[in-house]
Amino acid sequence: MSKDKILTEALYLFSNKGYEGTALSELAERVGMKKASIYSHFKNKEEIFWAVIDGAYQEEIAKLSRGMKDVEHLPFRERFHFMMDQHVQFYKEKDVNANLWRRMTMFPPEAFKEGLKAKLLEYEEEFNEMIKMDLDAAIHSGEIREVDGETGVAMINCVLDGLFVEYSYYDEAEFNKRVEAVKAMTWRAFAPIEKEGD
Amino acid sequence: MSKDKILTEALYLFSNKGYEGTALSELAERVGMKKASIYSHFKNKEEIFWAVIDGAYQEEIAKLSRGMKDVEHLPFRERFHFMMDQHVQFYKEKDVNANLWRRMTMFPPEAFKEGLKAKLLEYEEEFNEMIKMDLDAAIHSGEIREVDGETGVAMINCVLDGLFVEYSYYDEAEFNKRVEAVKAMTWRAFAPIEKEGD
DNA sequence: CCTACCGATCGGTAGG
C-alpha cells in the first residue's frame, strides 16, 4: 500500500534529516509519486509525523517486553549483560528507529515538543518499572549489592543513554571496546563485595 | 563591535534551532540590522558557522584545563566529584555552548560532518589524556581499585555523555537526583574493595 | 494519483 510506503520513507528521512529538514518533494520522489499525491493519503506533513512516531513507539514497547520475557529465568548478571547488549544491538541495527528517538528526544520540533515528551516519559516509566523490580529481586537473592531502587535504575539509564550518544560518534571497533568497558565497570558498581566479578 | 554581536546571536540561534533551522533574516533582526548587512562582516552563512564553532571550542578547552589545575591537590574521590559537578554545571549554565555541542555531535549538518568530527575528537583526546593520568595516580596511591586506564576513561566518558543527554529531558529536580545517583554508583565502580564508600 | 499553480521564505547579490 502506498500509505505504508510513505510512512517507511518518512521514517527514514525524519530519522536522518529531521522534521524540518525533510522536504515533502524528496519524500514523494522516494515513494515514487508526485508531491501533491501525498495529500491523498495524509492531511499534511504534521499528520505524517505523528503516524511515524506512533509506529516507532509501538514497535519499541513491543520489543522491550518481548526481550524481558526471554531472559527472566537467567541469573541477574546474565540478565544485566543481555539487557545492555539488547539496547546496544538496537542502537546499531535499527538505525532508523534509534536515530529518530535520539533526535526527537533531544531536538524536538518546537511545535511537537510537549506531545513528544509525554510519549517518551511513558516509555521510560514502563522501562524503569521493569528494571526496578528486577533489581529488587537480585538484591534479595544476594546476586548484587544493596542499592536503592531509583539509584540503580538511574545508573542503568545513564550508561545506556551515554552509549546511545556515543554510538553516533565512534567507529564500530572503538564503540564496541567502550561497550565492553562500560558493561564491566557498571557491573562493578552492582556486584556483591565479597565475590568480585572482574 | 557588530561582528561580535553577530557571533553571539548566531551562537544562540544555532544552539537552539540548528544550522539549517536558523534563518539569516532572524539573525539580522536579533542583531538589529538588515540581512544584507551581515554580508559586510562574513562571506556567507558557512563562515559564520565556523566562527561560532571555533569560539565555542576555544572556550571549552580553556575551561577544561583551568578546572583541572584547581583541584590537583585534592584526594581522588573529591577530584572525581568535582569533575562530575563541573561538567554538570556546564550542561546547566552555559546552555548555549552545551546545546551547540550536543547538536553538532549528534546531528551535524551534512556538509560539516567531517570538520566537526575532527574538532570533537581533538577535544576528547585532550580530556582522555588528563583523566587517564589521574586514574593511574589514584591506583598507585590506593585511592581506587585496580582498573585498566582505557576502561576507566570509557566509563567516565559514558556517564558524562549519559547525563549530558538526560539534562535535556528531565526537569531540574529529577535531573539533580539522577546526577547524585550516578555519581554514587560510578564511585562504587572505582572505589577500593575494603573500604566501601556508600 | 497528476498537472499546474499559490504565497512565503530561503541564502545570496547588485549597487549605492
Add this chain to the structure above:
DNA sequence: CCTACCGATCGGTAGG
C-alpha cells in the same frame, strides 16, 4: 550598513 532584488525551494491547494 541600506534598498531592492534574484532564483530556488518550501508546504499546501485547485481541479481534474
